[in-house]
Amino acid sequence: MTTPQTPASAPLDQPLYGASFGEAIRRFFKKYSDFTGRASRSEFWWWYLFAVVIAIVFSILIATLGTVGNGGRGYGPIGWILIVAYIVWVVAILVPSIALIWRRLHDAxxxxxxxxxGFIPFVGGIILLVLYLLPSKPEGARFDRR
Known part of the structure; x- marks a missing residue:
């Protein structure tokens, strides 16, 4: 395994081992649709945590504010705005999330x-989870740009 790098010394085409939360989020958006190269476990899992937190925040907001303005009978205008905003967020991060998964697999x-x-019913998600948890391997450098 390569030695850990500081954010200043890690080029975008290389994985950043020991990435901080903020650095992982920045790298996610800088490598928006880049399916080449590798992503370290820290890059992957910090992004995953961020995405889950955003989903929870949207869920709480929709549950608490969703019926405002409609007398409690289904979603009101605020609820629909929040739902549309969440759908836009999900669409915006779909391709880069798949690219990050792709690069994480390359790193292993x-x-x-x-x-x-992951599309295998019942077990696909478990299989991918195990693959995401695998350690980085130097042989993964074969997926780097040359």
Missing amino acids: NLPGPFFFL
Whole structure:
């Protein structure tokens, strides 16, 4: 495994081992649709945590403010605005999230198309979770740009 790098010394085409929360989020958006290269476990899991927190915040807001202005009978205008905002967020992060998964698999020296294992009913998500948890392997450098 390569030595940990500081954010200032890690080029975007290389994984950033030991990435901080903020650095992982910045790198996620800088590498928006880049399916080449690798992503360290810290890059991957910090982003995953951020995405889950955003989903929870939207869920709480929709549950608490969603019926405002409609007398409690379904979603009111604020609820629909929040739902549309969440859908826009999900669409905006869809491609870069798949790209991050692809790069995380590369870092474990696995081909990116293993992402599609997640579509296997019942066990696909478990298989991918195990693959995401695998340690980085130097052989994964074969997926870097040359």
